[in-house]
Amino acid sequence: MEGVYLAIPLAPLVGAIVAGLFGGRIGRRGAHSVTIAGVGIAFLLSLWVFKHHVLDGAPDWNGPVYTWLVSDGIRFEIGFLIDHLTVLMMTVVTFVSLMVHIYTIGYMADDEHNWPQDSRMRRNSYQRFFSYIALFTFSMLMLVMSNNFLQLFFGWEAVGLVSYLLIGFWATRESAIFANLKAFLVNRVGDFGFLLGIAAVLMHFNSLDYQDVFAAAPAMRDVTVEIFGGQAWSLMTVICVLLFVGAMGKSAQVPLHVWLPDSMEGPTPISALIHAATMVTAGIFMVARMSPLFELSETALSFVMVIGALTAFFMGLLGLVQNDIKRVIAYSTLSQLGYMTVALGASAYAAGIFHLMTHAFFKALLFLGAGSVIIAMHHDQDMRHMGGLRRYMPITWITTLIGALALIGTPFFAGYYSKDSIIVAVGHSQLPGASLAYAAVLGGVFVTALYTFRMYFLVFHGKPRMDEHTREHLHESTAVVTLPLILLAIPSILAGYLIEPVLFGDFFKGVIAVLPEHDTLAPLAEEFHGILPFTLHGFTAPAFWLAISGVVVAWYLYLLRPELPERIRRQAGVLYEVLARKYYFDDFNEAVLAKGTRGVGYFLWHIGDRLIIDGLIVNGSAWVVARTAAIARHLQTGYLYHYAFAMILGLLLLVTWTVFLR
DSSP states (O other): OHHHHHHHHHHHHHHHHHHHHHHHHHHHHHHHHHHHHHHHHHHHHHHHHHIIIIISOOOOEEEEEEEEEEETTEEEEEEEEESHHHHHHHHHHHHHHHHHHHHHHHHTTTGGGGSOTTOGGGTTHHHHHHHHHHHHHHHHHHHHHBSBHHHHHHHHHHHHHHHHHHHTOSTTOHHHHHHHHHHHHHHHHHHHHHHHHHHHHHHHHSOOBHHHHHHHGGGGTTOEEEOSTTOEEEHHHHHHHHHHHHHHHHTTOTTTTTHHHHGGGSOHHHHHHHHHTSSHHHHHHHHHHTHHHHTTOHHHHHHHHHHHHHHHHHHHHHGGGOOBHHHHHHHHHHHHHHHHHHHHHTTOHHHHHHHHHHHHHHHHHHHHHHHHHHHHTTTOOBGGGOOOGGGTOHHHHHHHHHHHHHHTTOTTSHHHHHHHHHHHHHHHOOSTTHHHHHHHHHHHHHHHHHHHHHHHHHHHSSSOOSOHHHHHTOOOOOHHHHHHHHHHHHHHHHGGGGHIIIIISSTTTTTSOOOGGGOTTHHHHHHOOOHHHHHHHHTTSHHHHHHHHHHHHHHIIIIIOTTHHHHHHHHHTHHHHHHHTGGGHHHHIIIIIIHHHHHHHHHIIIIIIIIIIIIIIIHHHHHHHHHHHHHHGGGOOOOHHHHHHHHHHHHHHHHHHHHHOO
16 A cells, blocks of 8 residues: 555646646646646545545554655654545545646636736746646645654645745736735744744654654653743643644734735635645644644643634634625635634644535635636626626536535535534633633624625625626636536535544544543534434524524625615724724734834845945955055155165164063
8 A cells, every 4th residue: 555655645746747847748738637637546546545544444554655864863754644634634635636627727728818928927827837736736745644744844845835836826917926925924934933843843852753752742741941031831832832833824823814815816726725625724734633742731722722713703804894706715714714723722623624624625616616707707806896697607606605505504514514513612612712712713603604695695696787798798617617616516515424423433533632621522422413413403503593694684785785885884984994904914014024124134234234344344444455555655665775774773673672671
């Protein structure tokens, strides 16, 4: 099986290399064929590995593939850990990626129109995009399959690099360049903390291998370190918080969330891939994988829970004031990532990973559905110019509705089973901050339903608001676009029925560690009596009625009384301004961090470089030499009697020093 494990990440890598280096020779058909084949092979092999480990009960596999170097007895290796968490992530990543690859054929078919005629990057852009998304899949697979921190960091940085290339894919657009630079810089902040966490692990555990670190962790529970002023800090708290700072960047948690909405500047397929199955889920996966460490620090768990709660609720509110269809879904991703993070903080790791899986399906469905709408609208993304599209785009309409119902947690749809489990688990948590988190995730249900069905009603119902030319040419997207929508809609309904083995069975036994006093899923397991009673109970839960309230409010405001939202906006005043300015995070970053950094750079250039280095050291030393030479050259007159006089004077001074000073 080792060869199969190795083939899974290498298949997309081969496709990426062929499409990237030989795209001009093999053409469009060759580029998308080889990358789709690579990802398709990875998906089929992932299913085989899933069957081998989950259905057939094969033991976990943990071993090295390649030793990079050995230094001072520490081995730096590339290796794989194949367990139930890994095979679940592999299957989800490859399936969603395969759907995105197929969808991209239709979405990027006319990509030349997005480039200026004189742009050299316009040439083979289609092939280059397929190379990038296949490379993205490879990077994510290397991350989730790693068995050590070195390979984890490699995959971590690789997905960051490829996201930079994809967000700024349309490189002639200033907004795209700004967005990918923003994503790169914000993630560097998180990655710096992540790297410090890995360094702390290496320093105190003398190993980067998961198995060694997790085995030694309980003995390090009470170890303290001094960081500032002799103050003792818990080692496990320091390590876990630093690792989570990395997750805050990758998984876009407050305040390192600001890059994610701007990532919408990239083409819609990459929006789906980043927001659904890759990159943003990396932080969630990492914390779940590190559960043996996080369980040893309640401080770190509370920190994770509070950050996730703030993200879940307050980022959801921003979706209410967005008019760009992709940005509404982007803020939805931020909010749902907050739910997953809250679950991790409540030690409901299985529920967080379960929501990661279900969210990957319905969020990819919503993004690709939005892309189908954008194609029909001739790349107009403003929902205020849409309306009534269900009559023209029935497949996009019904699949988007399925995604929306799953997102708001409707019983019988996948999102209900994972999202409701998180809410209940948080309600059972006794950690500091749990009450705040419970209120946030419960309030977030209403907000999610409101912005989701605001988008749905504005796009698919009501009177058409587009111009006459656009309306006359409205039609359903081609089969290459609608087929992935249908295939993603199926798990958006059915994936939730895996709740019993994933949450209450032995699926994650021996993979995810939860201390008995932290096991918030145990009360839920005791009350679970089958999938149907669990589903029917959802109709009586507060979350369901909050979701229904959000849908009803959206229907009333945007279909029954469409004039009210504008009136509410005017009356909201400062509140609307705060939401429209995204809580001023971007303004603060631009005014304080960006301008402050430029100010420091200007100071160092003007004072350090120009005045001290150039002015005093370089030019100053040259001036001193020049002035000294100008004075000294007067001593070199060329007259013999001047030199004789100088020799006699020197001899006289030497004799005087010898006689009187000795």
